[in-house]
Amino acid sequence: MEQTKNELSWGIRVYLLEIVKGLAATISRMLGNLLDRRRIPTICYPEERRPISIRLRAKHRLLVRPDGKPRCVACMLCATACPAECIYIDAAEEPDKTIEKYPKQFRIDLLRCVYCGYCQEACPCDAIRMDTGIYEITGYDRSAFFIEREALLAGKPMPGVPDVPLPKTLPGLRIGER
């Protein structure tokens, strides 16, 4: 096998010229950035934000029926699918016999949630979604990270999320609403 020669040329070994070339590279970079700040990819976070996709899995919300009651029928499929076991549901009997159950309590522990989206995949009623676009979740103690049913129901989708018609599988819907 032929030995590849790895000898540097005289010009490179003197090094000074190479330093000048390097200096030219850095100064052109710097002047370009000084003249046009938009070339710098830094996002000045609280004032500027990176645009997020409408498909981003963020903080959860519970969806409501046309009459304002939660769509959730407390079937426990989301709690079962959840790998982080962060969903706690306390079911109660619904007066409407076609619905059977409703969540008296619905709590998500955001400190445990891994934002995998399995809960919205599992839900047969399209009752839970992660489309609020809220990804800055902060608090001073752990209790701030338990979100309860009322807060979940008050959640709004982020701008740009298209409306989806009510699912046919949602129990308790009257004929006109389907």
Next chain:
Amino acid sequence: MNLSRLLDVEFLAMVAKVIVIPVVLMQAVPLMVWVERRGSAFIQDRLGPCRAQVLGFRFWGLLHLLADAVKVISKESIIPTRANRFYFLLAPILVVVTALMAYAVIPVADTVTWSDAKGRHEIAMSAAQVDGGIVYVFAIASLGVLGIMLAGWSSGSKYPLLGALRVASQMLSYEVSLGLSLVGALLIYGSLDPNEIVRSQGHLFLGVVPWWGILFQPIGFILFLVVGFAECNRTPFDLPEGESELVAGYHTEYSGMKFSLFYLGEYVAMMTFSSLLVTVYLGGWQVPWLPTQRLVALGGPLLAAGLQIGAFVAKVALFMWLFVWVRWTVPRFRYDQLMRLGWKVILPLSLANIAVTALVAPLLLR
């Protein structure tokens, strides 16, 4: 002592110089830190620190310096148990004091002269007038290295010690070339007095080009520049604080104000070196094409001094920027490369420079 002497212009000017020059030097350090941070950021496609604000005004990140000062002063003073207390505290002081002292002989403008009823007044624009000023700078600058070595040794910790060892050998290797690379220029000037050196760079070559040292000592200039980077422990020769292998080198155990004294010392040493370089090779305070006599004739001694200080500061600022610029361009040398460059390249070249200058200069100067 005659009390009326206290009101003499010369005496007051002396006091003013002794106070103003160190204060300006120390105030220039945070500014340099700002240039270093923001400059490096823009070189690397970042924004750099720019978020500290007062009433919504950010002043391009300058307020971070204020915040840093508050932080550094209010930090706990930590002295490791295994450190030698006395030398540990002495080291940063030594570094700063020597760096500031070395600046004393550098003239920032031509001697200001005027006459009034009391007679003729002369005010030299350097804190001290030493005939062998260049030798004085070298002597004091070498003392600063002692401070760094002391810091490394007295910390009682292995990484600072390794940093100190590196400083010692690096300084030994480069101190020799530092002096020798300047000898060529000094042979031509025939003087060690910085003010005299600058004055002899005042005339024009062929009536067009300012006859500055860089024109008749280009090799000496490049050698002195390279060696100066090594003497200031700046990249690419910052092995004593090579953070990738030595944590932070000689100042690993230092924190708070003691750490920032090293920082201060480093930047002041850079300024001293830049000023020396400008004095010897770039005409010092000379305003190009405008000698002192013409400036005085145009607008009086004060305007002349002001313009000369401006020219001097501009030239020094150029080299300060070069320090920053090179730091964010050239990667650090390996230790053996550093030694090879010092002993096998720079030392022979500076000796050759002296030999050639000594042979050619008498012919040219005749």
